[in-house]
Amino acid sequence: MPKFQFNCRDRQGQVITGQEDAASSEDLLTRLQARNLIVVSISQEGAIEARQGSSGIKPSSRRKRYRIVSGDLVLFCRQLATLLGAGVTILRSLDIISKQIASTKFYNVIQDLEKNMEQGLSLHDAMAKHPKVFSELWVNLVESGEASGNLAIILDRLATYLERNAEFKKKLISALSYPAILFIVGLSAMLFMTIKIIPTFGELFKSFNVELPVLTKVLMDISTVIRKYGIFLFGGAAALFYMFRKFVATKEGRRMVERLQFKLPIFGELFRALVVERFSSELSTLIESGVPILYSLEIAEQSVGNLVVADIIHDVKESVRDGRPLSLPLEKSGFFEPMVVQMVTIGEEVGELSPMLKKVNAYYQSYVENFLTRLTAMFEPIMLIFMGFVIGIMVIGMFLPIFQIAKLG
Known part of the structure; x- marks a missing residue:
C-alpha cells in the first residue's frame, strides 16, 4: 500500500503533518476529513509533484489583462x-x-x-x-x-x-448609463454649436453690417467668452474639483459631504437605501456564516463605505456589547426606517436574524431598482426637452439676423 504525506490544520488552526498508508489520496482525504481536519495538501511519498501538471490542466500561456475585476x-x-x-x-x-x-x-x-x-x-x-x-x-x-x-x-x-452584489451593481450601471450618455451627447452638441457654428454665423453677419437682435448678440458674446477664456474656465473648474477632492479626502470633509447626501431632496432617500442595502447584505452573510454578532458589526462598520453610517454602527455595536438587543440602538439612531427595526426585532425574537436581514436586503434592492427605473423614465423626457429648448434658442438666435437680411434685401 502506498505511503502519503499530508499537511492539515485542526479546528484551532494548528498545523498537523505526517505520513500514512492509504489505498489512494482520495481514501486518505476521506479519513482525514472524518477526523475533523482541514486538509491542505496530500502527496505520495517519493513522487515528484510537478505543480504545473498536478491538476491536469495546462496553465494559461497568455494572460488577457493585468488588473483584477x-x-x-x-x-x-x-x-x-x-x-x-x-x-x-x-x-x-x-x-x-x-x-x-x-x-x-x-x-x-x-x-x-x-x-x-x-x-x-x-x-x-x-x-x-x-x-x-x-x-x-x-x-x-x-x-x-x-x-x-x-x-x-x-x-x-x-x-x-x-x-448578488455584482448583479445589483450591473443593474445600477445599466439604469444610469443611458441618462449619462444622453447628457454627454447633449452637452457636446451645445459646446460644438457654441465654439464652431455661432462664430461662423457671426463672421457672416458682420459682413452685412446689420443691427443684430439681442438674442443673437448674447449668444455671440457667450461664444466669445468660451473661446477666449475657456481654458481658464476649465482650469478654474478643475482647480475647484481638485480642492473638493482634497477636502473630501479628510475625515471631517467626507463626513460633511456624506451627511449632506442624506439630506438631498429626492436623492437623499436613494443614498440611504444604498447604504442600508449594503449593511443588511453584509451583516446577514456574516451572521449566517457563524461570525459572532459583535465581530459582524465591527466588520460592517469598517466596510460599509460611509463614515456617518460607520459611526452609527459603532454606537450600535457598543450598545449590543452592553447587552442590549440589536433592534434597540438601530431604532435609537434615527437612521433606519421603522420597517427595518421591526424586521430585526422579529428576527431576534424568533432566532432568525439572518433570514430577516436578507428580507430587508431584498426590499432595499427592489426599492433602489424601482427608484432608478422611475428616475430614468422621468429624466429622459426632461433632458430631451431641456436640450431641445437650448439648441432651439441657439438656432433661433442664428436665424433671426438672416430673416432681417432677407427683409432688407
Missing part, C-alpha cells in the same frame, strides 16, 4: 467552494484555479496564497496579506469556515453574496 473574485470564490465541496484539497484547488485566471495580478496573488499556505499559514491569514484584493469580509468569513470545518459551505454563501 470583480468578476475574477466572484469566479474564484465559486470555483474554490465547488472544488473544496468535491473533496479537493485547498492547495490543489488553488493550483487548478490559478491556471484558469485571466488576470496576471490575480494569478500572482493566488500563487502567493499557495506559497504562504505551504509555509504553514492558514488560508485566511494568507488572504489577509492582500487587503486590497480580499476585504475584511473575505478574511473573517474564511476564518469562520476554517474554524467550523464548513469552509466550502461558507465560501458558497460568500460566492452567492458576491454574485
